[in-house]
Amino acid sequence: xxxxxxxxxxxxxxxxxxxxxxxxxxxxxxxxxxxxxxxxxxxxxxxxxxxxxxxxxxxxxxxxxxxxxxxxxxxxxxxxxxxxxxxxxxxxxxxxxxxxxxxxxxxxxxxxxxxxxxxxxxxxxxxxxxxxxxxxxxxxxxxxxxxxxxxxxxxxxxxxxxxxxxxxxxxxxxxxxxxxxxxxxxxxxxxxxxxxxxxxxxxxxxxxxxxxxxxxxxxxxxxxxxxxxxxxxxxxxxxxxxxxxxxxxxxxxxxxxxxxxxxxxxxxxxxxxxxxxxxxxxxxxxxxxxxxxxxxxxxxxxxxxxxxxxxxxxxxxxxxxxxxxxxxxxxxxxxxxxxxxxxxxxxxxxxxxxxxxxxxxxxxxxxxxxxxxxxxxxxxxxxxxxxxxxxxxxxxxxxxxxxxxxxxxxxxxxxxxxxxxxxxxxxxxxxxxxxxxxxxxxxxxxxxxxxxxxxxxxxxxxxxxxxxxxxxxxxxxxxxxxxxxxxxxxxxxxxxxxxxxxxxxxxxxxxxxxxxxxxxxxxxxxxxxxxxxxxxxxxxxxxxxxxxxxxxxxxxxxxxxxxxxxxxxxxxxxxxxxxxxxxxxxxxxxxxxxxxxxxxxxxxxxxxxxxxxxxxxxxxxxxxxxxxxxxxxxxxxxxxxxxxxxxxxxxxxxxxxxxxxxxxxxxxxxxxxxxxxxxxxxxxxxxxxxxxxxxxx
Ligand code: ADP
Ligand code: MG
Numbered sequence: 001x002x003x004x005x006x007x008x009x010x011x012x013x014x015x016x017x018x019x020x021x022x023x024x025x026x027x028x029x030x031x032x033x034x035x036x037x038x039x040x041x042x043x044x045x046x047x048x049x050x051x052x053x054x055x056x057x058x059x060x061x062x063x064x065x066x067x068x069x070x071x072x073x074x075x076x077x078x079x080x081x082x083x084x085x086x087x088x089x090x091x092x093x094x095x096x097x098x099x100x101x102x103x104x105x106x107x108x109x110x111x112x113x114x115x116x117x118x119x120x121x122x123x124x125x126x127x128x129x130x131x132x133x134x135x136x137x138x139x140x141x142x143x144x145x146x147x148x149x150x151x152x153x154x155x156x157x158x159x160x161x162x163x164x165x166x167x168x169x170x171x172x173x174x175x176x177x178x179x180x181x182x183x184x185x186x187x188x189x190x191x192x193x194x195x196x197x198x199x200x201x202x203x204x205x206x207x208x209x210x211x212x213x214x215x216x217x218x219x220x221x222x223x224x225x226x227x228x229x230x231x232x233x234x235x236x237x238x239x240x241x242x243x244x245x246x247x248x249x250x251x252x253x254x255x256x257x258x259x260x261x262x263x264x265x266x267x268x269x270x271x272x273x274x275x276x277x278x279x280x281x282x283x284x285x286x287x288x289x290x291x292x293x294x295x296x297x298x299x300x301x302x303x304x305x306x307x308x309x310x311x312x313x314x315x316x317x318x319x320x321x322x323x324x325x326x327x328x329x330x331x332x333x334x335x336x337x338x339x340x341x342x343x344x345x346x347x348x349x350x351x352x353x354x355x356x357x358x359x360x361x362x363x364x365x366x367x368x369x370x371x372x373x374x375x376x377x378x379x380x381x382x383x384x385x386x387x388x389x390x391x392x393x394x395x396x397x398x399x400x401x402x403x404x405x406x407x408x409x410x411x412x413x414x415x416x417x418x419x420x421x422x423x424x425x426x427x428x429x430x431x432x433x434x435x436x437x438x439x440x441x442x443x444x445x446x447x448x449x450x451x452x453x454x455x456x457x458x459x460x461x462x463x464x465x466x467x468x469x470x471x472x473x474x475x476x477x478x479x480x481x482x483x484x485x486x487x488x489x490x491x492x493x494x495x496x497x498x499x500x501x502x503x504x505x506x507x508x509x510x511x512x513x514x515x516x517x518x519x520x521x522x523x524x525x526x527x528x529x530x531x532x533x534x535x536x537x538x539x540x541x542x543x544x545x546x547x548x549x550x551x552x553x554x555x556x557x558x559x560x561x562x563x564x565x566x567x568x569x570x571x572x573x574x575x576x577x578x579x580x581x582x583x584x585x586x587x588x589x590x591x592x593x594x595x596x597x598x599x600x601x602x603x604x605x606x607x608x609x610x611x612x613x614x615x616x617x618x619x620x621x622x623x624x625x626x627x628x629x630x631x632x633x634x635x636x637x638x639x640x641x642x643x644x645x646x647x648x649x650x651x652x653x654x655x656x657x658x659x660x661x662x663x664x665x666x667x668x669x670x671x672x673x674x675x676x677x678x679x680x681x682x683x684x685x686x687x688x689x690x691x692x693x694x695x696x697x
């Protein structure tokens with residue numbers, strides 16, 4: 001394409017840049033860089049400072065340098081290991097340093113003519129008391145057609161790249177991107193905010209990021225981009241809050257205490273103070289005309305289900321239907337069984353709806369549609385368009401992080417804007433919930449039922465596994481049940497991990513042949529999985545070897561041992577969930593975390609944290625600290641704001657400023673119609689209108 005034909009727009013695909021062909025474009029796409037704009041916004045990971053044209057006599061090992069000098073000698077030889085080694089001495093007339101290459105094209109040594117001028121750049125090391133540049137960048141100055149921009153730079157950006165791309169290549173395309181497109185960089189913050197917060201214009205800030213001559217100014221520059229991201233995401237939440245407070249379209253339930261009072265009196269245990277408090281919080285909102293959108297968080301085993309059941313009964317005693325959606329069939333079954341048990345003698349109709357086709361499904365659907373079903377427990381199947389409710393007043397979503405934003409939005413729109421309660425056992429540190437969930441109200445059960453005995457956790461090396469089995473044998477002999485979790489299903493050549501299949505064989509034939517030991521994994525048909533779980537629950541199976549399919553929500557009180565193989569491979573949140581499967585029956589339970597490899601620093605910290613505490617909030621904070629927020633929320637959160645620049649932990653002060661500004665703007669101009677907000681409106685509409693559709697339900 002001719003240069004003149006360029007649509008000069010930062011949305012131009014990178015492949016139109018000089019030096020970027022199809023292959024390079026594909027490699028860049030792997031870094032998420034498809035357009036020139038994305039390339040320009042690919043921030044340097046670090047900067048190196050180097051000495052430009054230094055006097056060679058003043059140099060020392062560790063210096064980064066770039067200089068033009070004269071070739072004084074060339075020496076090629078074979079090393080003892082049979083490799084070729086090329087040494088070239090370069091001199092500034094007063095001192096000489098050696099440039100060395102181990103691998104190079106055959107024709108390379110011939111290019112060095114003593115007396116010729118070369119430009120070299122690299123990091124100095126020392127070898128046999130001599131200063132040396134290993135594999136420096138090199139240019140033969142005489143045949144250099146144009147002077148490379150980067151050669152003269154004292155500071156060089158360093159980018160996070162895949163192995164296929166070199167820094168040199170990347171810097172070159174960055175340079176040509178800005179050369180051609182810098183004038184097209186659009187501002188996305190209004191002048192008043194830029195002035196108020198003391199930011200640089202976007203165009204200038206971006207150029208500084210890549211080409212700054214004073215890296216100490218970069219902190220301030222970066223802050224602008226962090227602010228931008230927070231500002232627009234907070235604008236979304238500000239609009240959300242506005243929208244919700246204006247639309248009084250939820251159902252105002254009346255607290256009649258008919259069914260809820262009866263449940264309270266018939267409970268086989270006393271609610272914890274935290275449960276009572278949370279139920280009150282939920283009731284206060286359900287009895288208002290606002291549509292509830294609330295996160296119920298509480299550690300594994302804190303008793304979220306019973307709290308949810310109170311909310312369901314409030315809806316039911318007001319003539320509405322209430323639904324509970326779970327991420328897996330096993331969990332839906334478990335909820336169905338428990339809730340049916342709690343509601344024995346209530347003469348309410350509780351139904352279970354699953355995916356696929358099965359006997360009796362049509363009747364269930366009819367019961368839901370006609371209103372005969374009061375309480376509906378189900379899987380994703382509840383979201384299907386052919387499921388209609390007679391009068392849906394309340395929906396709870398268990399293990400909410402397992403569902404996408406889209407699915408939650410679908411639920412929220414069902415029928416008459418039911419009140420919504422999202423259950424989560426992954427506590428979100430306070431500092432983060434605002435950013436990720438906006439103004440979603442949060443209720444926290446911060447107390448476990450008193451009968452809980454904290455699980456004892458031990459980190460053991462695989463080499464001492466026999467000692468673990470000796471302990472486990474005692475538990476089995478006393479009638480307990482055991483979980484063994486492995487990271488993979490099948491043996492894999494690539495990663496030598498103990499897989500569930502091998503583990504199952506080993507345990508069932510060699511270690512505990514006298515007990516029934518069964519394998520469960522995610523690739524089994526769900527009918528088979530369910531059957532196994534039922535047998536485990538009934539105590540027929542004593543040892544369950546599985547992959548992480550058992551991770552969420554399962555409640556089998558008789559299980560008292562959890563063995564996690566290759567514990568170093570699991571994240572903290574996952575380990576915490578796994579451990580939460582035991583210690584639910586009031587007896588002492590054990591969790592053995594088996595390590596197979598010498599641990600890296602982070603893995604060590606993870607396992608130490610697990611051994612030290614059972615508090616889900618402490619674990620979540622630690623997890624966040626070790627992994628960073630991006631991974632903390634996982635991919636399921638897609639659709640929620642994704643931050644490229646901002647660090648949710650360290651950039652909290654910027655978040656505060658951005659939030660203040662965004663909320664002030666929306667409160668003065670909710671639809672962004674005023675002239676001074678035109679720029680915000682334009683950017684917001686182009687970036688956020690899709691997200692808004694998902695969130696403003
Ligand atoms: P989670 O919050 O992990 O979903 P569950 O709702 O499954 O926890 O509750 C775990 C177990 O604790 C269930 O068997 C439940 O009946 C029981 N439970 C709930 N609340 C209490 C309480 N206040 N006292 C004793 N046991 C309780
Ligand atoms: Mg649960």
